[in-house]
Amino acid sequence: MTTEPAILIENLTKRYGSGPTAVDALKGVNMSIAPGEVVGLIGPSGSGKSTLLKCLGAVIEPTAGRITLAGEVIYNNAWKRTDLRVLRRDRIGFVFQAPYLIPFLDATDNVALLPMLAGVANPAARATALDMLTALDVQHRAHARIPELSGGEQQRVAIARALANRPPIILADEPTAPLDSARALAVVKILNRLAQEFQTAIIVVTHDEKIIPTFKRIYNIRDGKTYEEPGEGRPI
Amino acid sequence: MINLARRDVASHLGRYLLTGFGLGLLIGVTLTMAGVYRGMIDDAKVLLRSGGADIWVVQQNTLGPFAEPSSLQDDVYRSLEGLPGVAETGNVAYLTMQVNHGGKDIRVMVAGYTQGRLGGPSFLVAGRPIAQSHYEAVADTKTGFAVGDRIRIRRNDYTVVGLTRRMVSSGGDPMVFIPLKDAQEAQFLKDNESIVNDRNRLADNPAINRPGQPDVLKAVEAIQTASHRINAVLVRVAQGHDPRQVADNIKRWKHLTAYTSTDMEDILVAKLIATAAKQIGLFLGILAIVSAAIVAFIIYTMTLGKIKEIAVLKLIGTYDRTIAAMIMQEALGLGVIGFFVGKFAATLWAPVFPKYVLLETTDAMRAFVITLLICALASVLAIRVALRIDPAEAIGG
Numbered sequence: 001m002t003t004e005p006a007i008l009i010e011n012l013t014k015r016y017g018s019g020p021t022a023v024d025a026l027k028g029v030n031m032s033i034a035p036g037e038v039v040g041l042i043g044p045s046g047s048g049k050s051t052l053l054k055c056l057g058a059v060i061e062p063t064a065g066r067i068t069l070a071g072e073v074i075y076n077n078a079w080k081r082t083d084l085r086v087l088r089r090d091r092i093g094f095v096f097q098a099p100y101l102i103p104f105l106d107a108t109d110n111v112a113l114l115p116m117l118a119g120v121a122n123p124a125a126r127a128t129a130l131d132m133l134t135a136l137d138v139q140h141r142a143h144a145r146i147p148e149l150s151g152g153e154q155q156r157v158a159i160a161r162a163l164a165n166r167p168p169i170i171l172a173d174e175p176t177a178p179l180d181s182a183r184a185l186a187v188v189k190i191l192n193r194l195a196q197e198f199q200t201a202i203i204v205v206t207h208d209e210k211i212i213p214t215f216k217r218i219y220n221i222r223d224g225k226t227y228e229e230p231g232e233g234r235p236i
Numbered sequence: 237m238i239n240l241a242r243r244d245v246a247s248h249l250g251r252y253l254l255t256g257f258g259l260g261l262l263i264g265v266t267l268t269m270a271g272v273y274r275g276m277i278d279d280a281k282v283l284l285r286s287g288g289a290d291i292w293v294v295q296q297n298t299l300g301p302f303a304e305p306s307s308l309q310d311d312v313y314r315s316l317e318g319l320p321g322v323a324e325t326g327n328v329a330y331l332t333m334q335v336n337h338g339g340k341d342i343r344v345m346v347a348g349y350t351q352g353r354l355g356g357p358s359f360l361v362a363g364r365p366i367a368q369s370h371y372e373a374v375a376d377t378k379t380g381f382a383v384g385d386r387i388r389i390r391r392n393d394y395t396v397v398g399l400t401r402r403m404v405s406s407g408g409d410p411m412v413f414i415p416l417k418d419a420q421e422a423q424f425l426k427d428n429e430s431i432v433n434d435r436n437r438l439a440d441n442p443a444i445n446r447p448g449q450p451d452v453l454k455a456v457e458a459i460q461t462a463s464h465r466i467n468a469v470l471v472r473v474a475q476g477h478d479p480r481q482v483a484d485n486i487k488r489w490k491h492l493t494a495y496t497s498t499d500m501e502d503i504l505v506a507k508l509i510a511t512a513a514k515q516i517g518l519f520l521g522i523l524a525i526v527s528a529a530i531v532a533f534i535i536y537t538m539t540l541g542k543i544k545e546i547a548v549l550k551l552i553g554t555y556d557r558t559i560a561a562m563i564m565q566e567a568l569g570l571g572v573i574g575f576f577v578g579k580f581a582a583t584l585w586a587p588v589f590p591k592y593v594l595l596e597t598t599d600a601m602r603a604f605v606i607t608l609l610i611c612a613l614a615s616v617l618a619i620r621v622a623l624r625i626d627p628a629e630a631i632g633g
Binding site for chain 1: 243545548631
């Protein structure tokens, strides 16, 4: 039995501008990631990592190609959904280099906000949020305001938020950049555990030499094209 | 759903309240300006009401006695009393002057009236009415005089025998009531040098100073020094008569100008204080624009400080209307805080103002609605900025 990929990307291209000044940021990207898998996306600056992430995050429109998310074709030379906000809210999780939590909400409400936006009642959304915070071992800081949390705690709350609506895919943009080795590896360990636990595929965009050896599979992006490489899969 | 505005405000409550307080002081100034305007109108009306008149009879073709000078003979009232519908009359003379009290000059409007007739103070808060025919006065409490005080009006000293309240001129000067004869003398009294000069001129005039006829000279001198002029006659209309009809009769038969109390109100409000009202209206407009600019600036900078958070909110699927509502609610919250601070401040400092400040509830309600409208409008700029934020800004690179 073949497992359906969490995300399947076929011949994805992105062109900025038109005419002689046009720039092809993505020139036929192909990727396939299974549920529960954590892959690294590496490449030099200007190689197209951020463009690919924005295309997958449905914040910019690709020029051509096809994206299938957990069996649903969301892009086939055009978006297949009219409301991309709902797509992002329900089907895609985001983790950023900085946590970018909402500073005027506490940890629970930062996580609960996503289910609430999806129409889940406040008590149920908060219960889900608490489950996620527990999964990330920050449940004891559930009612702390964001400025009161340490950097590591904030990053874990941000991961909990990404998971809140149980998306099939999480896009992590340099999530370990500001952390030291031990903390960076701890975050990767958490991502691996959560990917398995929630059967979520995670794409980790990174430059971080400390964590690259931990991936079992890596996509190297150069000049707008991806090259699949086996990773070391070093245990953490 | 979480109320984002409430949470955002709660996270920096002190700064938010302080901003609302600052805005409130500005709104307080606006309310006070409106109160000054209302006070001017009320002062004008109270002056008219205090006389107890239905009709004001003044010199023909004048807007007297407040908007233009008006001079009448003081026996005109006799012929007026013969007209149908006239129940009561009263001669009045008004003069604005500096009154000396305890070595300090106080600006007042002196009103001369005949005891027991129209034109006197409508009520007393202390002391008694004027009982003697000369040198007694009833003063408004705003003058600072007390019963028993001695005040100097022109050459004569007067004893304050009673106090009244809210009796002021349209200019806001407190009133001092004295007997009509004294007011006439004070109004038309010449200085000693002028009297001596006039006497010498008459004495040098052979047509008047005829040998063997000294009474002619004396009679002319008496006419020149005596004053029988007043500024207006107040008329109370008998029950069952229409003041407008009575006023028309007076105009037609007596060759005088007669205004009903409504006409007089119009003259005072539309003519006497019209320029001041325009001035205040313009000032109110400027204050409204300044308030709007301040709210817009505050909300705009508050929004600029949240660009990354708004980008993240949009990225994770928050609707534009939720973000717009957050900004709008914060702006309206500032308006509500500002209004209540402003109302409180205006109520607190209004009595300290030298002129009467009348803070009307309807004005306050109108100001509340306008404040909310201004805040809503002011937040539009910030909402536009927020809605233009690209969710891609949350993703680096």
